[in-house]
Amino acid sequence: MAVKFVMKDEQVKELKERIAEHKQKPGPLMPTLHDAQRIFGCIPVQVQKLIAEELGESVAKINGVVTFYSHFSIEPKGQHIIGVCLGTACYVRGSQQILDAISGELKIKAGETTEDGLFTLEATRCIGACGLAPVFTIDGKVYGSANPTVARKALEEYLQK
Amino acid sequence: MADLVKLTINGKEVEVPSSYTVMDAAYKLGIDIPRLCFLKGINETSACRVCVVEIQQGPRTMIKNSCTVKVADGMVVRTNTERVHRAVKLNLQLLAANHKFECWRCPREHNCEFLALLRKYDIDNVMGESKWFSKKAPITNFSDAFVLDSSKCILCGRCISACQKLAGTGVLDFNRRGFVTFVSSALNHEIEDSGCIYCGKCIQACPVGALREKDDLDKVEELLESDNYTVVQMAPAVRAALGEEFGYPMGTNVEAQMYEALEKLGFDDVTDVNFGADVTIMEEGTEFLERLGKFLKGEEVVLPMFTSCSPGWIRYIETYYPEFLPNLSTTKSPQQIQGALTKHYYADKIGVDKKNIKVVSVMPCIAKKFEAKRPEMEYDGIRDVDVVITTRELARLIKRHDIKFTELKGTTPNSPIAKYTGAGVIFGATGGVMEAALRTVYAKLEGKELSDPDILDVRGVDNGIKEATIKVKGLDVNVAVVHGAVNIPEMMRRIKEGKKQYHFVEFMACTGGCVNGGGQPIVNAKVQDETDVRIERAKALYSLDKANKIRVSHENPVVKELYKEFLETPCGHKSHHLLHTSYTKREEYSK
Missing domain, CATH: 3.10.20.740 (Ubiquitin-like (UB roll))
Incomplete structure (x- = not known):
């Protein structure tokens, strides 16, 4: 629980506006959840309750969908999201060492967020860049043919920013 | 065609x-x-x-x-x-492979639908012993009324559908996916704070023992062994269903055997909540007459008045419609009234110190466990009811004590506060509270009894909302009866719409009323298809009503005596302290 979650008024206002739009069409839940994830960075129970009230569904049902898809998260994520691919091709070319290196550097395990809220480390499935294996990503930017040194250097760049 | x-x-x-x-x-x-x-x-x-x-x-x-x-x-x-x-x-x-087998301590051991199939097909638990399939750490969720244990859950989804379609609350749903899927409230948030009304429809739907009432039998055993004066009381609906646990056909009235079994268990005194129901009618009926009187004079008053007997309904209105709390009758439920009267009235009559009296309640309901623990349910530091067990738990207790239920001849309790009228016993079925109240309200206003005490318009289970109009003193009293929490929003809509002036509305959280409560014996899914549990069990209560010489609460001789020598007048000073209560607005997922 590195980052405390607080809903800001303007975020709530934006989500409510989006929900009002989505309600015009059938199946408003999925687009609403995508917006909520974008606006708040995560969908904890507080946000689920808001969505439940607006859509007239139960909190448990909203949560069922949120926890079903890995795209949505319950806990706040860090400012930068690091994904290390543990797909077959990357794994055999040593992506586990990259994950271990980043994990050691940031002192967090896969799935966790640093205390300062700067980084979230995720172990991902194949991201479809097997030709560049092993790969990792930071905020969607792909680092190919990587190794622990490349990873450490990339982290340093972000730390200096 | x-x-x-x-x-x-x-x-x-x-x-x-x-x-x-x-x-x-x-x-x-x-x-x-x-x-x-x-x-x-x-x-x-x-x-x-x-x-x-x-x-x-x-x-x-x-x-x-x-x-x-x-x-x-x-x-x-x-x-x-x-x-x-x-x-x-x-x-x-x-x-x-997904199920934890500890059948010997599971409350569904004798009627588990899953175990029956495993026996029938002679299943080897080959995969349960493989580390790839066996279940990971269990998810549990406890409260004073309800227990959820994912280690027994086979993810059939029956509870989820029952919660949505019968209670309309949707408290339970699947969490996560794949091997780690589990059923609970959102993120396994504590059930007490998840909008659950404790109707127990999920428990009745579960084919295994993943959902159950919180077991309080140990507390009862402890009380029975203690030096306290133990008084047991039971709800109307218990006698209509307890027999099923001992092989009787559905709808068999086992009242006399139940009384005897309770004596054999070692309770010092057996009373009956049906008596409390009669007192409820005196209080609630008077409260209604007061409100109606003001209404007729054109004074400002909150109408329609809502009944307050079903604790599941109370949790529902407190959570989902708090704006209607002033409509609720302040009269406590029969369980609490019976408990309070046992300790503050009956104790003196039998010469026992009220501090040494412990009241055990047998209820068809798990919400009653919560109700008895509400902070306001006490007077003078003495709790109205000490322990609440369900009909199922009573059956387990009787079996545990090797009492041969089917061989019992049956008795009638000696206690005066076990004497009840036909109006008290029909509380256990939908429409029963309304019918009992109308019999008394009519008599009070007209000065004579209804020519036919059977008010058929408020009985039955075909409609979730039943409406009726009773002519009293030239006034059309519009009443409605709602059963099944899923129907409550529609009733609230009708009231808010204001097309019709309703005067009195009965609500019960369970469809069919208490006879189909969450603490009643669980009926196998296939039997549920073939028979209407609600109708069969209600028949037992209506025949008890019919057989009773007195069919109106205000003619119960013990009730009359109670008011004469103790309470003085319904809704009076003493009643106010002992028999009336208050309500709290609740919010789900607030903790």
């Missing part, structure tokens, strides 16, 4: 309406198909795959689930082939 289609099942031809499923058609032929997740009208999701059959379509024979596949003309179905048998066995093995 529905279209009819002809199909063949196991070589037998049958003609059924085209709306039938293959399972329906097989049942019509008397062919048994195993089933687990299927609960007619409630859960038809084809999740468990235990009901598979072989269906021949053209050159191909396919294995399909019979619970949702519709019949078609010329269909050829086989339920008894080797291939079907293998498929059912495999599916049961996979389900068994």
